[in-house]
Amino acid sequence: MPTRILPAVADPDTARAVTTLLAQLPDAEPAPPVPDSTQLVDTLARLAAESLDALPEVVLVHERIGPVPALDLVREVALRFPAVGVVLITADSGPGLLSAAMDSGARGLVALPLGYEELAVRVQAAAQWSAGFRRHLGGGAAELLAGPGGTVVTVSGAKGGVGTTLTAVQLALAARASGRTVALVDLDLQSGDIASYLDVQFRRSAADLAAITDITPRVLQDAVYVHETGLSLLLAPAEGERAEEVTDRAARQIVSALRGRHEVVVVDCGSRLDSAGAAAVEMADTALLVTTPDVIAVRAAKRTVRMWERLQVRKAETTTALVNRHSRATEIQPALVQKITGTRVAAVTVPDAHKELQAVVDAGRLHELDARSTVKQALWSLAGELGLTGTPAAPGKQLARAGDRGSLGLRRRGGR
Structure with a gap:
């Protein structure tokens, strides 16, 4: 042979x-x-x-x-x-x-x-x-x-304020609701808000893993916070200046370690490209780029895609764009976004329904967004489109009970 x-x-x-x-x-x-x-x-x-x-x-x-x-x-x-x-x-x-x-x-x-x-x-x-x-x-x-672990999805923003973290959190919740083990990683290292969106106070972060050359399951367990929904959270450091500790090599090791222990890993890369985020996008099975249907955001999306190509991080045709705050009345529709950026545009669009989110965002309880929310329904449908739930998930499905144990350790509250 x-x-x-x-x-x-x-x-x-x-x-x-x-x-x-x-x-x-x-x-x-x-x-x-x-x-x-x-x-x-x-x-x-x-x-x-x-x-x-x-x-x-x-x-x-x-x-x-x-x-x-x-x-x-x-x-x-x-x-x-x-x-x-x-x-x-x-x-x-x-x-x-x-x-x-x-x-x-x-x-x-x-x-x-x-x-x-x-x-x-x-x-x-x-x-x-x-x-x-x-x-x-x-x-x-x-x-x-099936590999030593699961699917990695990165969520990046064309620019700030387009809904990157909201998208990452809801994708992770949808995957978890389908019964899968899920890690949600905040690689928006200087200004990540996942902890605020999910009402978490925890001192460990991705920066604590940066200098470790062999990330064992025990080491990973100590750095991960298991949320009441069952999500395993690896948070951004509270001190933004520690972002530089997480190099591209550290990011690859962190993502690989999480992939080896979870069926789905969702990484919030924010809108600022650094070496850690670039490494995650390069490794990802799916790289999602979130934009809103306005000229400034779509131009920013195009710049991001072109920069990824120049840096050999990701090709445009292997990137999936998501149109957030979509309305049929807007001049910029998904087909135009696809034409301008050269990406594949997700079949799902997220409606412009900011009022549905205000209460849970202000309370830091994004995981309690009502199942009737059109935003939640769209993002959970997107999770199905991306293959994170096996089949398209129903947003009303019961999330993991409070106190459910993730794959890496006991549920924890408070600092360490």
Whole structure:
């Protein structure tokens, strides 16, 4: 059986060298190189959705791949697609990097400049490991393809005040009401309001996880607040200046750890793009961009999408735009938003019904929004459209009882 190999190489010269050598390997079936981390993960996710057998046995990751750093990419591939053997291509073949690569989940390391013999040995070893892993897995393929965790959805705002946090909270509540384990993360690190919207006082935050290299379930439990609805909340720091502690690498580790313990992870990224938010958007299965149907907001949405593309965070066609405060009387309709931004626009639009929200927002009890609210009905329908509830959820469905235990620990009130 041929060994399928998918190279991830950004440098054109190295890509040509890798392609030439792989073509010489016996029983090898190399795919064309993908030029960045986003395309690699997207390709693997698409293949995994088909079947376990559709995944390549070996993935080669070049040290200069981007935008995600090579070791972080190795870790993500190893976590999300554990039946794939990952080999790192690097100019540094010293014991320090070898150890770090193995810790990240790599099955081998090939030194630059590339040599046929070493590449053949490493690819063969990774392929044998992959084949053995798949045989051992046997009937558990369905569980493997589900990944080590659940779906990640990021919610970003075209600009401030368009309803980003409201959307994130209601999506999380809808997913939780369908019986799924849900984490709601506030990565609007300088000005996040999830704690205020849900009447929470808790001293731990995402910043407390930033310096931890191995986020164990116990460490995660200490940082997460389990809300009365059953949502596991990871809040923004109360001190906005601590936002800089949460780097892109820390954000990836945090999101990966939460994904490994929940069926759904909803991340509120706010409207300000920083490295942590960019990392989350890049990792997300669905990136939602919220806008309102006015010229200023739609122009801001277009700027955001173009910036994501320039930074290789996300392509426009893989971004979903949500039109909030929609009215048939407005000149800007969803079709125009799609045309201007180049995104896919959600079929659901959220009506302009601010009065429905005022009381629960002022009381910090957004989770008690009436089931008859047209805003809630729209956002819960959106959760169904995005696949967060399995089937479209009815907003009147009973939320988890107060005191329900989330997947990470006991319900807590007050500071620590």
